[in-house]
Amino acid sequence: MSLKNITYTDKKDTRSGFGQGIYEAGLANPNVVTLCADLIGSLKLEKFIEAFPDRFIQAGIAEANMIGVAAGLSIAGKIAVPTTFANFGTSRVYDQIRQSVAYSDKNVKIACSHAGLTLGEDGATHQVLEDIGMMKMLPGMTVVVPADYNQTRLATKAVVEWHGPCYLRFGRPVWPIFTPSEDATFQIGKAQYLSEGTDVTIIACGHMVWQAVEAGKQLEEEGFSVELINMHTIKPLDTEAILKSVAKTGCVVTAEEHQYNGGLGESVARVLATHAPAPQEFVAVNDTFGESGTPDQLLEKYGLSPKDIVAAAKKVISRKK
Amino acid sequence: MADIQELERIASQVRRDIVRMVGKVKSGHPGGSLGCTDFLVALYFDIMKHDASFNMDGNGEDMFFLSNGHISPVFYSVLARSGYFDAKELATFRFLNTRLQGHPTTHEGLPGVRIASGSLGQGISVASGVALAKKMNKDDRWVFVLTGDGELQEGQNWEAIMFAAHNKIDNLILTVDYNNAQIDGSVDQVLTLGDLKAKFLAFGWQTVEMNGNNMQEVVAGINQAKTLSKNGQPVVILMKTEMGYGVDYMMGTHKWHGSAPNAEQVENALSQLEETLGDY
Numbered sequence: 001m002s003l004k005n006i007t008y009t010d011k012k013d014t015r016s017g018f019g020q021g022i023y024e025a026g027l028a029n030p031n032v033v034t035l036c037a038d039l040i041g042s043l044k045l046e047k048f049i050e051a052f053p054d055r056f057i058q059a060g061i062a063e064a065n066m067i068g069v070a071a072g073l074s075i076a077g078k079i080a081v082p083t084t085f086a087n088f089g090t091s092r093v094y095d096q097i098r099q100s101v102a103y104s105d106k107n108v109k110i111a112c113s114h115a116g117l118t119l120g121e122d123g124a125t126h127q128v129l130e131d132i133g134m135m136k137m138l139p140g141m142t143v144v145v146p147a148d149y150n151q152t153r154l155a156t157k158a159v160v161e162w163h164g165p166c167y168l169r170f171g172r173p174v175w176p177i178f179t180p181s182e183d184a185t186f187q188i189g190k191a192q193y194l195s196e197g198t199d200v201t202i203i204a205c206g207h208m209v210w211q212a213v214e215a216g217k218q219l220e221e222e223g224f225s226v227e228l229i230n231m232h233t234i235k236p237l238d239t240e241a242i243l244k245s246v247a248k249t250g251c252v253v254t255a256e257e258h259q260y261n262g263g264l265g266e267s268v269a270r271v272l273a274t275h276a277p278a279p280q281e282f283v284a285v286n287d288t289f290g291e292s293g294t295p296d297q298l299l300e301k302y303g304l305s306p307k308d309i310v311a312a313a314k315k316v317i318s319r320k321k
Numbered sequence: 322m323a324d325i326q327e328l329e330r331i332a333s334q335v336r337r338d339i340v341r342m343v344g345k346v347k348s349g350h351p352g353g354s355l356g357c358t359d360f361l362v363a364l365y366f367d368i369m370k371h372d373a374s375f376n377m378d379g380n381g382e383d384m385f386f387l388s389n390g391h392i393s394p395v396f397y398s399v400l401a402r403s404g405y406f407d408a409k410e411l412a413t414f415r416f417l418n419t420r421l422q423g424h425p426t427t428h429e430g431l432p433g434v435r436i437a438s439g440s441l442g443q444g445i446s447v448a449s450g451v452a453l454a455k456k457m458n459k460d461d462r463w464v465f466v467l468t469g470d471g472e473l474q475e476g477q478n479w480e481a482i483m484f485a486a487h488n489k490i491d492n493l494i495l496t497v498d499y500n501n502a503q504i505d506g507s508v509d510q511v512l513t514l515g516d517l518k519a520k521f522l523a524f525g526w527q528t529v530e531m532n533g534n535n536m537q538e539v540v541a542g543i544n545q546a547k548t549l550s551k552n553g554q555p556v557v558i559l560m561k562t563e564m565g566y567g568v569d570y571m572m573g574t575h576k577w578h579g580s581a582p583n584a585e586q587v588e589n590a591l592s593q594l595e596e597t598l599g600d601y
Contacts, residue, residue: 033457057453057488065446065480072450075435076458077378080450095440096477100447104427104437 001196003216003228008176014207015113015170017149019044021156022081022111026052032160033073037063037084042172043113045083063088067096067108074106079160082108086115086169087128094134101165102138109159110135111168116257117285117302118207118295119172127290133262135167136235142166143234144188145256145264147209151179151232154186162188169206171257173295176210179230189233191241197225200313201245204255205231205264208283208304212255215309224313234264239271246272251279251316255309257299260284279319281312323367323540330597331402332362332536336567337594338398338411338601344587346415349423352577353469354395356500356533356562361385361399363539364465368547373404375432383462384451386436388444389469389498390424391579396434397421401601405433408601442475444468445495449485452493463547467496471503474512479524485555486525494546495526496558498533502575521557533560568593 026032026048034048035057049056057073059066063084070080082089089112090097101108117127135143142162146155152170159166179192186192194209195216204212209230216226227245231238246252252272254265265282272278285302299305335358343349365371369383376382387396394414401408406420413419420429424439436447448466455462468478485493497517501508508514521528527549531542539560546556564578565571568590571582582590 033454054457059484060480060487062480062484064443064477065449065484068443068446068477068481069450069453069484071436072447072452073454074450075377075447076380076451076454076460078454078457096443096446099437099440100443106436 001193003195003213003220003226006178006194006213008178010177011174012149012177013172013174014146014149014152015042015172016044017146017152018111018113018156018170019047021153023047023051025157025160026055029079029160031077031079033057033078033080035059035066035070035080035082037061037066037088039084042085043083063093064096067093068100070108071100071104071106074108080108081111081160083111085126086112086131087126090131090134090167091128098138102141105140106165107163109166109168111156113170114172115169116171116207117290117298117304118257120295120298121292123292124289129259129285129290130262131169132234132256132258132264136267140165141235142188144232145169145205145234146232147206147230148175148179149177150181151186154183155232158186158188171207175207178210178213189236189238191238192230192232194228194230195226197227198248199225200317201227201229201249201252202255202309202313203229203231203242203252203264203268205234207257208255211299211304211306212309214306215313218306218310219313224317231264234267237267237271242268242271243275246276246278250320253281253283253309253312253316255283257304258284259287261287279316281316283309283312325536325540328362328366328536328540331366332358333595334598335362335395335398335402337591337596339394340568340582340587340590340594341600342394342411342414343581344584345412347581348415349394349581350391350579351394351581352502352564352571352575353389353392353498353500355568355571356564356566357392357467357498358395358567359536359539360467360496360533360560361395363536363543365399365403367540368543369465370462375405377435379435380458381460381462384435384464386444386448386464386466387425388438388466389441389472390438393423393425396425400433402598406431411601441472442477445478445481445485448493449481449490452490453488455492463492463494463550465494465496467498469503470497470499470501470514471508471511473497473514482521482524482526489553490555491551491553493555494550494558495555496560498562499559500562500564502564502578504575504578506575518559525554527554527556529556529558531558531560533562534566
C-alpha cells in the first residue's frame with residue numbers, strides 16, 4: 001500500500017461535509033436537534049434547517065447559553081448538536097462544557113468549524129490552536145478530527161450515534177478529498193491506515209493528513225518506506241495502532257494543526273513513553289498564536305507544510321539507533 | 322388543596338436534616354439551604370407531579386433544576402424525604418465515596434439529580450433546553466429552576482433570560498432566591514442587581530413576588546406563576562427569603578452562607594426545629 005495512488009479529483013471544505021452529514025443524521029434519527037450561535041452559513045446548516053425547521057435552535061451570539069440549552073435538550077432525550085466556530089465552541093465555554101456536558105455525561109455533540117490556522121484571514125482571535133487539548137483533557141469526552149469532506153460527513157453521522165459527550169472539529173478551507181465517500185471501516189476510535197511502511201510512522205489528523213500524504217509521496221520518491229496513519233479520533237486513542245506501527249518502524253512523526261502542547265502528538269508520546277519509547281518529532285504550532293494570511297501561507301510560515309513533515313521524518317529516522 | 326400544616330412539618334424536618342448534615346461533616350452551605358427549604362418542600366410535596374423511581378428524561382413529569390448547587394443539603398434532604406433514596410444516606414453528605422457530593426452531580430448516579438451544578442449561572446440555560454425539549458415532545462408539564470440572587474451576576478444567566486423570552490419558553494418557571502446575601506456580603510454591596518423586577522420585565526418575562534419563608538405564600542406564589550405560564554412568556558418568581566431561616570443565630574447575617582455550625586451550635590439549632598418525620 002503506497003501513497004502514490006492516493007490522489008484527489010475534487011476539493012471541498014470539511015464544514016460542508018458536516019452540513020451534509022448532519023442533514024443525513026437528521027433524516028435517520030428524529031431526535032437530532034442542532035443549535036447555532038449566529039453562524040448558520042459558516043456551519044453549512046442550511047440543508048438541515050430547511051428539512052427540519054422545528055429541530056433547529058438559533059442561540060444567537062450567546063455560546064455559554066447554547067451549551068447549557070444543549071445539555072438540557074439531551075436530558076429530555078434529544079441528541080443535541082451545538083455548532084459554532086471552534087474557538088467559541090470550546091475555549092469560550094470551557095466551564096459550561098466541563099460541568100453541564102462532560103461531568104454530567106450528556107449526549108451533546110459539539111460540532112465546530114474554523115479550527116486552526118487554515119481559517120486564514122480572520123487571524124489569531126479566531127484561530128483556536130488549543131481546542132484538541134482542552135477537549136481531550138475532559139474525562140469522558142470523545143474527540144474526533146476528520147481529514148476531509150468525505151470523512152467529516154461520515155464522522156458526523158458516527159458521532160451522532162455514539163453515546164456521550166463528543167467534540168467534532170473541522171475547518172473552513174476547501175481541501176483535497178482523498179478518503180472514500182462511503183467507508184464501512186470508518187469507526188470512531190479506530191485509526192485509518194493510508195499506507196504501510198517500515199522506515200517511519202507518520203500520524204496526522206485533520207487537514208494535516210493531506211499534508212502528510214504529500215510529504216509521504218516525496219519521502220517514498222526518495223526511497224523511504226512510510227506508514228501513514230490518519231488518527232481521526234484523538235480520544236479514545238487507538239493505542240494498538242500506534243504501538244503496532246512504531247514496533248515496525250521504530251520512530252514516529254506526528255502532525256496536527258494545533259499547539260504541540262496538549263495535542264495529538266502529546267497523546268501519542270504518552271502511549272510510547274509508557275509502552276515502548278521511540279524517537280518522535282512533532283509537526284505542530286510551536287507555542288505561539290497565529291495571524292492573518294491565506295491558509296497555505298500560514299501553514300508554511302508556522303511549520304505545517306509537507307516539507308516540514310519531510311524534514312521531521314528524515315530527522316526522526318536519523319535518531320533511530 | 323395543599324395541607325399547609327403538613328408541608329410546614331416536613332420543612333421542619335428538612336431543616337433539621339440540613340443542620341445535621343453540615344454539622345456532621347463540618348462543611349457545606351446551611352444558610353441558603355435553610356432559606357429555600359419552604360420552596361423546595363412546596364415543590365416536591367405539593368406542586369410538582371414527579372416520580373421518585375426516577376427517570377432521567379422526566380417525560381410526563383414536572384422537573385426541578387437547582388442552579389445554585391451549593392445549597393445541596395436542602396436538595397438532598399427533600400429528594401430523600403420524597404423517596405428518591407433512603408434518608409439514611411444523608412449521613413454520607415460530603416464524605417469520601419458518597420453519592421451526595423458537595424455540589425449535586427449525576428456522576429455518582431444519585432436519583433433525582435439530572436445535571437451537575439455548582440459552577441454558577443448554568444441552570445437557567447439547562448432548564449430552558451429541557452423546557453424546549455418538552456415542547457418538542459408534546460409534554461405539557463413544567464420545568465422549574467432555582468438560582469441565587471448573587472448568582473445572577475454571572476453573565477450566562479442573562480443570555481438565558483433573553484433566550485427564554487425570545488423563544489417563548491412559557492413552560493419554564495424560574496425562581497430567584499432573593500435574600501440579598503452572598504459570600505462577601507450583601508448583594509447590593511458586592512455587585513448590585515439594581516431593580517431586578519424591572520430587569521426581568523424589560524427582558525420580556527412575567528414576574529411574581531412572594532415571601533419564600535411563609536408556606537401559605539409559597540404555595541400560592543408558585544400556583545400564581547403556573548397560572549401565568551403557558552401564555553407566550555416565561556415566568557420568574559422573585560422569592561424574598563432570609564438566609565438561615567428557622568435558626569435564630571443564622572438569620573440576619575451572611576456569615577452562614579458557607580460555614581458549618583459546631584456541635585454545640587447544632588444542638589442549639591435542633592432545639593429550635595421540631596423533629597416531625599424522624600431524624601435519619
